[in-house]
Structure formats: structure tokens, C-alpha cells
Amino acid sequence: xxxxxxxxxxxxxxxxxxxxxxxxxxxxxxxxxxxxxxxxxxxxxxxxxxxxxxxxxxxxxxxxxxxxxxxxxxxxxxxxxxxxxxxxxxxxxxxxxxxxxxxxxxxxxxxxxxxxxxxxxxxxxxxxxxxxxxxxxxxxxxxxxxxxxxxxxxxx
Amino acid sequence: xxxxxxxxxxxxxxxxxxxxxxxxxxxxxxxxxxxxxxxxxxxxxxxxxxxxxxxxxxxxxxxxxxxxxxxxxxxxxxxxxxxxxxxxxxxxxxxxxxxxxxxxxxxxxxxxxxxxxxxxxxxxxxxxxxxxxxxxxxxxxxxxxxxxx
Numbered sequence: 574x575x576x577x578x579x580x581x582x583x584x585x586x587x588x589x590x591x592x593x594x595x596x597x598x599x600x601x602x603x604x605x606x607x608x609x610x611x612x613x614x615x616x617x618x619x620x621x622x623x624x625x626x627x628x629x630x631x632x633x634x635x636x637x638x639x640x641x642x643x644x645x646x647x648x649x650x651x652x653x654x655x656x657x658x659x660x661x662x663x664x665x666x667x668x669x670x671x672x673x674x675x676x677x678x679x680x681x682x683x684x685x686x687x688x689x690x691x692x693x694x695x696x697x698x699x700x701x702x703x704x705x706x707x708x709x710x711x712x713x714x715x716x717x718x719x720x721x722x723x724x725x726x727x728x729x
Numbered sequence: 730x731x732x733x734x735x736x737x738x739x740x741x742x743x744x745x746x747x748x749x750x751x752x753x754x755x756x757x758x759x760x761x762x763x764x765x766x767x768x769x770x771x772x773x774x775x776x777x778x779x780x781x782x783x784x785x786x787x788x789x790x791x792x793x794x795x796x797x798x799x800x801x802x803x804x805x806x807x808x809x810x811x812x813x814x815x816x817x818x819x820x821x822x823x824x825x826x827x828x829x830x831x832x833x834x835x836x837x838x839x840x841x842x843x844x845x846x847x848x849x850x851x852x853x854x855x856x857x858x859x860x861x862x863x864x865x866x867x868x869x870x871x872x873x874x875x876x877x878x
Contacts, residue, residue, distance in 0.1 A: 724834075
């Protein structure tokens with residue numbers, strides 16, 4: 574049960590324990606931007622040594638991106654999810670490669686598909702896309718259908 | 730009995746048709762129903778078809794599954810490395826229309842806009858029977874002197 578993790582987070586960041594517990598084996602912590610790195614560092618020291626994924630959600634109407642860190646503890650067999658919101662305009666956030674070297678490829682992907690700059694990531698060069706000139710394709714304001722019609726018109 | 734035994738090789742074209750070596754480029758599920766041909770079930774080797782590991786040894790280029798913008802450049806490179814005569818077979822809906830990914834930002838819709846294709850096999854994915862039909866059609870065409878593109 575993740576109560577002790579929740580209690581550790583709660584005492585450090587002033588949340589309530591019951592809000593943090595998502596289920597029997599999972600917790601969810603919504604961090605502020607200036608505290609997110611410290612919170613991830615704390616979670617790592619508490620046993621979440623595995624970073625499964627870094628994903629991004631585009632809340633266009635709210636003008637924000639939400640970066641989601643999915644953590645797993647092999648010893649506890651528990652999951653921790655941490656979310657942090659950043660502004661959609663010129664989005665940038667500190668990299669977590671110092672905590673999990675494996676974050677490098679996830680951040681590179683998020684950078685390519687959402688245009689988020691991860692400060693401190695050593696390589697954010699294009700991963701999947703070639704000769705891409707549009708806005709990043711996973712942003713909500715990217716019109717896939719219009720792009721496909723224009724780009725592949727000659728193929729019809 | 731004579732019908733099931735291998736026929737005598739009469740010409741160079743006959744020889745080519747009975748020794749098609751294949752380089753595969755599989756990106757997705759288009760390949761799934763070709764697998765029975767690789768294994769002993771349908772057994773492509775009884776037609777002299779071998780899967781080779783380099784395009785420089787290949788006569789036939791099989792593209793199965795959707796092709797992304799990034800993949801198409803690799804496909805062009807593989808095609809350019811193959812010696813002539815060379816034949817291209819596209820398997821499944823994806824290389825011919827984009828298939829399920831027709832409105833994807835990074836999937837090529839028609840592979841024949843990039844390299845010439847000699848044989849299209851319909852299906853999502855194509856059935857082994859359809860692939861067998863295509864193989865026999867290709868062998869017959871090559872025996873009759875078809876040189877590809």
C-alpha cells in the first residue's frame with residue numbers, strides 16, 4: 574500500500590494524503606513546475622527506480638501542456654504518476670536525465686511531437702520525422718486531415 | 730506423377746523464374762500471412778524462393794505493411810542496391826492506399842509514387858492463398874520474358 578509514499582510527499586509538499594492515493598498500488602501527484610524535479614527526485618529515493626515513460630497531454634483551451642512521468646517500483650510493485658503543467662507558449666521544462674538516463678529518448682520524442690524543450694537533455698534532434706516543416710504533429714492545433722490532403726494531393 | 734515433378738529448365742527465363750530470391754521490407758501486419766509461406770505450411774522453397782539478407786543478392790523486393798516518410802527513403806536505397814532484373818511486390822492495402830493510416834501525417838499513401846511496383850496483392854493483410862496466386866503469376870510472367878521495370 575502506498576500510504577507511506579503519499580505521507581512523505583504530503584509532508585514535503587503540503588498535499589493531503591487521501592488526494593494522492595489513486596488506488597491500491599498507485600499514487601498520483603500533481604506537482605507545481607518549480608517543485609516537480611524535487612518531487613521526482615524524492616520519489617526515486619523512495620524506491621521508484623524505474624521511469625516507464627514520459628508522456629504529454631495538450632490542454633489547448635487552457636493554454637497548457639501537461640507532462641506526465643510514469644514511475645514504477647520493482648521492489649514495492651507500485652506505480653507512481655506525476656503530472657506537471659507548463660505554459661503552452663514556448664514550452665520548456667527541466668530534463669530528468671540526471672535522475673533517469675533513460676528519460677533521454679522519451680524527452681526527445683516529446684520534444685519532436687509536442688515541441689517541448691527539455692533543458693539539459695543532451696540530444697533533442699529529430700527522431701521519427703524527416704524534413705518536417707509544420708508545427709509539431711501531436712499538438713491539438715495541428716490539422717492532420719488538412720496536412721494530409723495538401724501533402725499527398727498528388728498521390729490521389 | 731510427371732505433373733508434380735519439377736519441370737526441366739528450358740531457358741534462362743525459366744531459370745530466373747524458378748530461383749526468385751527475396752529481400753523483405755516488413756513494417757507491419759502486412760507480413761503476417763506471408764509467414765506460412767516462409768514456414769513448412771505453404772513452403773516457398775519448393776518454388777526456389779529464398780529469403781536473402783542483402784538487397785545485392787535479391788531479385789524480388791517485397792514491401793509489406795504501411796510505409797512511413799522515413800521508411801520510404803530506406804526503401805529507395807534498398808531498391809537502388811538490387812541488381813537488374815528486379816521485381817517489386819507490394820503486399821496489402823497499406824502500401825497501395827495508406828490503408829488504415831490514410832490520414833496519417835507521416836504515412837506514404839502510394840508506394841508506386843516512389844519506386845516502380847510490378848505486383849500488388851490486395852488484402853488487409855492478404856491471405857496466403859492470394860500471395861501464392863501472386864507468386865505463380867509472377868513466375869509465369871517471368872517465364873514469358875517479363876523483365877520488370
